[in-house]
Amino acid sequence: MLGTLDFSVIPLAMPAILKGLWFSLELTVIAMIGGVILGTLLALARLSGGKFIGGAAKVYVDLMRSIPLLMMILWFFFLIPFVTGQPIGQNKSAIITFTLFQAAFYSEIMRAGIQSIPRGQVNAALAIGMTYWQTMGYVVLPQAFRNMVLVLLTQTFILFQDTSLVYAIGATDLLKAAENAGMLYGRTVEMYLFVSVIYFAICFSLSMFVKYMNKRIAIIR
């Protein structure tokens, strides 16, 4: 019953929880930055018109999008040691998995963003003598990013929630830290409740922020 809950365990467990939260955030931020860069390259590859490179990018994106993330986490965790010859640890494995996995999702967003730029702009840039990379770097991508920034943020918020899945390989993220602390102090219920509140607070404020920005940007357009 509620009366038997003892939340005095929270201050004791706080350092461990913060460490877990830090890893969750670190994983989110690294996977976001890496994912957006890789995703943009994948999107450019798909739109480049090249048969081989475009096809390869499409296969990669479709494959990543059709495999459950949980399976992907296991794949990388068990396979990287085979490729490199030595285990690299749960945390690094998680970072690699999330970056490569999220790249597929970010690439679809970036593709939509790039396609939202009128074709005439590309032609105009090429006509005044810009190279392909200059056209992309100075004309297309800055606008594509700006058009898609909120969708990218929404994807990042999904990414943050998904980081809890690294539980499967025993990396100590926020959820795992809560479990460990709960076991250590024999207060699993309280720890789970507390961490749910943290997750909720972060995700809720992020989604509120996206909603607020959506309204502001809608007026400017």
Place this chain on the structure above:
Amino acid sequence: MNYNWNWGVFFQTIPAGDETYLTWVIHGLGWTIAISLCAWVIALVLGSIAGTLRTVPNKKLAFIGHTWVEFFRNVPLLMQLFLWFFVVPELLPRDLAMWVKQDMPAKEFLTAVVALGLFTSARVAEQVRAGIQALPRGQRNAGLALGLTQTQTYRFVLLPMAFRIIIPPLTSEFMNAFKNSGVAYAVGVWELVFVSRQMVEETGGQVIESLIVPTVLYIVCAYAANRVMAVIESRAHVPGFIVAK
């Protein structure tokens, strides 16, 4: 990279008992499908209700729908599963809690279904709301002007169109239900992820075989879900209204 392929691993018997790993995989597939489909039914029913509530003029009802969505959307699925499995029983009255902990049949399965169902319901609700809001405002007004009640307007005018509009995003949510069902392993349901992990540990090195079969089965499930929805989409198509490919 040296890897010893051994597909025969699926015909080996498990350490304790005389089943083969192949039968494990088949059981795993069965549980995965069972969890996903049951959860999808819950998600569709509750999500439709919550999504519809968000669009009604009554502020209180809209608030309930809104709270529902925010609550189930902003906590990770795995966390929600643990809340249902470990925390909720502790908060129940003593007798009920004892029953849940000791006697409840198929506890792990039911908890996973509830957690996945409610998590997905928030996503379905968002789509339903978007579908209703995508309709021209005139449709609601026309329904009311004809003398239909609010409920009738929803039942006969708004919802039939809204559901047709949102079939494509619902399709991807249906596929997500299969992909997300893997978290059930964490409370001990013997579904595909569980079988996969178990095989990796027990077969000592047959990592690729142990992972690839469940992965392919997940893809097949998601693809089947996609096809089913595609059939529904073309059957439900209203001539002249929504362009179906």
